[in-house]
Amino acid sequence: MKVEKNSKHFGGDRRIIPKEPLFRSKNCYPDSPFQIEEPQEPIFRSKNCYPDPFFRSENITSGAPFQIKELLPRPPFQIEEYYPRSPFSDQRMHETVNINLQDKPEWFLKINPLGKVPTLQLNDKIMFESMITCDYLDETYPDHPLYPSDEWAKGWDKCLIEVFNAKVTSNYYKIFKSQDSAAIEEITESVNQGLQIFEDELAKRGTTFFWGNRPGMLDYAIFPWLERYPSARILFPDFVVFPKEKFPKLAKYYENMLQDDAVKAVIISPEDHAKFFKSFLGGRANYDIGRD
Amino acid sequence: MKVEKNSKHFGGDRRIIPKEPLFRSKNCYPDSPFQIEEPQEPIFRSKNCYPDPFFRSENITSGAPFQIKELLPRPPFQIEEYYPRSPFSDQRMHETVNINLQDKPEWFLKINPLGKVPTLQLNDKIMFESMITCDYLDETYPDHPLYPSDEWAKGWDKCLIEVFNAKVTSNYYKIFKSQDSAAIEEITESVNQGLQIFEDELAKRGTTFFWGNRPGMLDYAIFPWLERYPSARILFPDFVVFPKEKFPKLAKYYENMLQDDAVKAVIISPEDHAKFFKSFLGGRANYDIGRD
Structure with missing residues (x-):
């Protein structure tokens, strides 16, 4: 063997x-x-x-x-x-x-x-x-819970994960299938509308992360997609999703998430993300990118 | 007020x-x-x-x-x-x-x-x-649990709910948007392929319901869609989804589910389902059908 x-x-x-x-x-x-x-x-x-x-x-x-x-x-x-x-x-x-x-x-x-x-x-x-x-x-593994103990708050965090998937993530991939600048503008607007919900939610909670003073399930569920936005801008300079001036709390949140040990352990650089997507769109995804 | x-x-x-x-x-x-x-x-x-x-x-x-x-x-x-x-x-x-x-x-x-x-x-x-x-x-409300206590079995039941949604439910609605008999045949085939997974799962479990001797979450999650198939046949006689001879265990399961008190309390007749869908497809859904 x-x-x-x-x-x-x-x-x-x-x-x-x-x-x-x-x-x-x-x-x-x-x-x-x-x-x-x-x-x-x-x-x-x-x-x-x-x-x-x-x-x-x-x-x-x-x-x-x-x-x-x-x-x-x-x-x-x-x-x-x-x-x-x-x-x-x-x-x-x-x-x-x-x-x-x-x-x-x-x-x-x-x-x-x-x-x-x-x-x-x-x-x-x-x-x-x-x-x-x-x-x-x-x-x-309950020693490090990733949901709030309040059942309703837990349900709401789960709802927000669905909202993120529907309003942000699903739009993200459209950008890679569109070269038309009008389409990119429309997608940018849709993504930013979705992100606004999370900017508002962070403001409402007043916490460093959605979970509180450390990341929880909602944070870990949505961050892998936020992580990808800088790579989109490498490929499509017009894709001005997630501008810091429009989303000051999410921008700060993004920086804080980068300091989390679990995130650090698995983060992929925008450059590697961009390389991967180029290979993906070329019809032969190279899953080895970033593994050096 | x-x-x-x-x-x-x-x-x-x-x-x-x-x-x-x-x-x-x-x-x-x-x-x-x-x-x-x-x-x-x-x-x-x-x-x-x-x-x-x-x-x-x-x-x-x-x-x-x-x-x-x-x-x-x-x-x-x-x-x-x-x-x-x-x-x-x-x-x-x-x-x-x-x-x-x-x-x-x-x-x-x-x-x-x-x-x-x-x-x-x-x-x-x-x-x-x-x-x-x-x-x-x-x-x-843990007094009447709807998932198996084994965590892996619970996860698998949740997976099967997703499989049902993807393979059966999502195909179900296509039938109402298609009048072409070739398309109906294709959809019928897709739905039946999805249902085969559940026929096999019932055979593997050897239980009356997916949960066991009473219905659980998986049962209650998928049955509202199984419930609708007779109504589809009223509208589209060619829609031979869920034939008893092909799915003997699911057919028996269907009859058993109809005897469940919770199902009895909320069941909608195939005729009312069909009437509702006619109104829905007409652009003005009548949500009062069946409430007499």
Whole structure:
């Protein structure tokens, strides 16, 4: 069986007590600092698409990364590999399998009818849809809660995540499919209207982050999209979304989020984002960009 | 202040212990039998669109139902009305405000940027998106849990709700916009492919309902769409979705769901569904159909 360089094979279901974030990958919504003391089921596998900071694959753009079938002779229901990397690595048992989203492998679509990433897998059980996954992690590792304890406030944070997706994120991708300056202006206006809701909400809350004095689920859910706006301006100089003078609170919020350890650990530079999107629009996404 | 016939005004935030479902409306996903003993925040308002079994409005299709602004002089942040109806009515404080979805009132879009129904409101707090609302209710009233206690099984049930929405529900509405028989055949095939996943899942679980021996969240979330298929066949005889011989387990499941008290309380007949859709497609949805 072919295993990746630096990997180490354990086998079995050794119980582990990770001290670092158990689940960290570029496109998992909240790359959050779960402080896990007593995980009940700590061994899972994430299948994600964006460059993962832990592992490097040379052939990720050429199809199934890591030669999946060789690496996992009994896919997808056995956790077999273990990748040491950090001082805490011997306490972690977490394998990342990257999926080429422009050419999804059949075995992946078989276990995940919607073909969405990230997908978590624990033995024969899987879970997908970003917020379902994130809510699971939040419930399972309660030491570092990412939602307010008030149930209504929690529901409202979840609503705002949906509002962001509908009003901001969904418009974001339109920009990459439009070269027409009138269209760009219209998209810019739509995105800014959506962002205004969040500027107002920050003003109403009067807190550093939406959660409070540290980031929570709402923060980690929306920031990966805010993070991308500077890259859009590299590609489309007319795309004046998110101007500081119009959104002073969001601009300050953005700077504060950049100081968060969980964000620092997975941030992708605007230049790398821009490079990735150029490759994506060229029909051959290079998921290795930024992994040097 | 104008109040509806048979209504009774209490005012204030009287603490109540409802013995019947607190929240019941036609288009709330799980009209589930929450057995509430000690609700923490039992007073809320739902804004929903479908005919509600408790109240009747004569002018629902003509704009804001119940003359909202008169009924609620300080909308939308005061619960003011109380509608007695059942033997348990004096223990309930729950106002339903119907929204004409083809002409959404401005005040509604102001508190709910996505304009979605149902929306719950408690004093100055709101919540929308069906599954966020349902998950809130499930967490707040734990005596009658609608998810499995195993966290992974819970996540998988949530995934299946998303799969149903993407593979079945989203295709359902296409049928009403298509008169072409080739298109209907294609949609029929897509819907049946989606339903096959649920036929297989029922077989795998070997239970009466997806939850087990009674319906749970997954059951209540998907059944309102299964409920509509007979109406589609009234309108489009070629729409042979959900044939019993192809889906024996789902067909039996369908019959079992019809026996559930919560389903019985809110079921709409195929004939009324068909009438509603005719009015909907005619550009003037009649939300009063079936409320006689």
